[in-house]
Amino acid sequence: MFGRPYSRGKYHILNSGYSHHGANMVKKSLIGWDSTSLGPKSDIDDNINRLRQRSRDLYMGGALVATGAIKTIRTNVIGAGLKVKPAIHANVLGLSDEEAEEWQRRAQQEFNLWAGSKNSDAARRNNFAELQQLAFISWLVSGDVFVVPKFKKRIDTPYETCVLLVDADRVCNPQMSDVGDRTIIEGLEFSDDGEVVAFHICNQHPYDSVNSKIPRKWTRVEAYGKKTGRPNVLHIMEMERTGQARGVPMLAPIIEAAKQLGRYTEAELVAAVVAGMFTVFLSTETPNEPLGQSAVPDEELIDEDDENTVELGNGAVVDLGPNGKAQTVNPGRPYAGFNDFVVAVCRQIGAALELPYEVLTKQFTSSYSASRGALIEAWKMYKMRRSWFISDFCQPIYEEVISEAIALGRIEAPGFWSDPLIRSAWLNAEWYGPTQGQLDPLKEVNAAAKRVEEGFSTGARETSELTGGEFEANVEQIKRENRLKEIAGMKKNGGGDSAVLGDEQDPDKE
Structure with missing residues (x-):
């Protein structure tokens, strides 16, 4: 009755807004798009084991670009280890600046005593800096890592x-079972309102056969101590969805x-190697007879037990045997477009990992502005991940150590155990790590000096970010060097021609 105009009008009504664009199910470009999304357990937790295994394979050599990405982030975020600088709230604690500086110096010495020793590791294999890089690598590659103080x-x-660092695989459901009531998901036990109340940790790697004679058993570790409220397990992960149990x-x-790029790169590499040799096809009128002799010496044969294998050597002449014919082949390798294709794929991989192509491949061949822009973009990601890692790993461990130092009487901290606000004021600290790096050191130093001069930053922060050093230690060292230079009649450091840091003004120059 209404004919085609009505049908078209109805179609227009049903396909307005998102239904006409991203949610359209009529266009040929979208009708075959299977984009069913389920809850975080089905989307993430049920697939986490396979994702973890494939990620580890890529890191261990499945794709060199993946290995490079992980190590680049590790080196720039953690480097040789993040350093702590206690920064207590002196106004809350009623301390003078001198008292605060002395307390902070003592606290840093005590923490460095602990952190610099392998006693900081339950297994006595790493010091705290090495534990940081191990935990960080595990977090990136496996999606999460667990820390047990x-x-x-x-x-x-x-x-x-x-x-004690616990590998991600060791936190799993008891007996590797799928708990029907959903209270335990991938080794994490949840309350009704979604709080993690306990972790189930296997005594060995559940998939490892090395300790197959030792029976596997799981220990239920409560998330927090009943008396102290102290965290018994630190779970380091990046959440992508509400309700997510494990990290991706x-x-x-x-x-x-990355896997396909690795395969393609390997295929091109093999083709280029073969193209560099004397490449032939062997044909014979007697196919039942074994192939001719290999051009490679017997001691270098890969498969010397297979008489039908012919291996090529550099500049080789192969004995083709009776009735054999040689046909040379030009494989056309290396492929002229190989580099452009790899660059295009690496740009997409870098974008997904928040690593500009220049940083991912360590090729700063563009202009100064472009290279600096790439470094700045990468640095934003480094700072974000460093902040998360400090919050989830470094700071909680620092608080554990300083709390023990206070309990032992090695450091005095009045009110520490009686008031949470006072305890927080004593435990406040800042962390520093690898610097951003400088394309033009002179410009970077001038900019840092200007920030300090205008009050936008401090000497301590700029020293740490530019050189990784400590401002106070530098000042003390400059004082000593200036005294030596004064004796030798040399130009002094740190304050221009007329100042010696920490000393009185030279009366001859008044």
């Missing part, structure tokens, strides 16, 4: 606090692209 009596240190490996979005 423990106490072990040591003969050569006053501290019992130590850190950083390489997850680029697994397919």
Whole structure:
């Protein structure tokens, strides 16, 4: 009755807004798009084991660009280890500046005593800086890592606090079962309102056969101590969805692209190697007879037991045997468009990982402005991940160590145990790590000096970010050097021609 105009009008009504664009199910470009999305358990947690295994394979050599990305982020975020600088709230604690500086110096010495020793590791294999890089790598590659603060009596240190890193696979459901009531998801036990109340940790890697004679058993570790409220397990992960139980490996979005790029690169490499040799096809009128002799010496044969294998050598002449014919082949390798294709794929991989192409491949061949822009963009990601890692790992461990130092009486902190606000004021600290790097050091130094002069930053922060050093230590060293230079009649450092830091003004120059 209404004919085609009505049908078209009805179609227009049904396909307005998002239904006409991103949600359209009529256009040929979208009708075959299977984009069903489920809850975080189905989308993430049920697939986490396979994602974790494939991510590790890429990191261990499945794709060199993936390995480079992980190590680049590790080096720029953690480097040789993040350094702590206590920064207590002196006004809250009623301390003078001198008292605050002395307390902070003492606290840093005590923490460095603990952190610089392998006693900081429950397994006594790494110091705290090495534990940082191990935990960070595990977080990126596996999606998450677990940290268990423990106490072990040591003969050569006053501290019992130590850190046990737990591989992501060891936190799993008891007996590797799928719990029907959904209270335990991938080793995490949840309350009714979604709070993690306990972790189920296997005594060994559940998929490892090395300790197959030792029965596997799971220990239920409550998330927080009942008396102290102290966290018994630190779970380091990056959440993507509300209700998510386990972390997703950083390489997850680029697994397919990285793997295919690795395969293509390997195929091109093999083709280029073969093209560099004397490449032939062997044909014979007697196919039942074995192929001719290899051009490679017997001691270098890859498969010397297979008489039908012919291996090529550099500049080789192969004995073709009776009735054999040789046909040379030009494989056309290396492919002229190989580099452009790899660059295009790497740009997409870098965008997904928040690593500009220049940083991902370490090729700063563009202009100064473009290279600096790439470094700045990458640095934003480094700072974000460093901030998360400090909050989830470094700061909680620092608080554990300083709390033990106060309990042992090695550091005095009045009110520490009685008032949470006072305790927080004593435990406040800043962390510093690798610097951004400088394309033009003179410009960077001038900019840093200007920030300090205008009050936008401090000497301590700029020193740490530019050189990784400590401002106070530099000042003391400059004082000593200036005294030596004054004796030798040399030009002094740190304050121009007329100043010696920390000394009185030279009366001859008044």
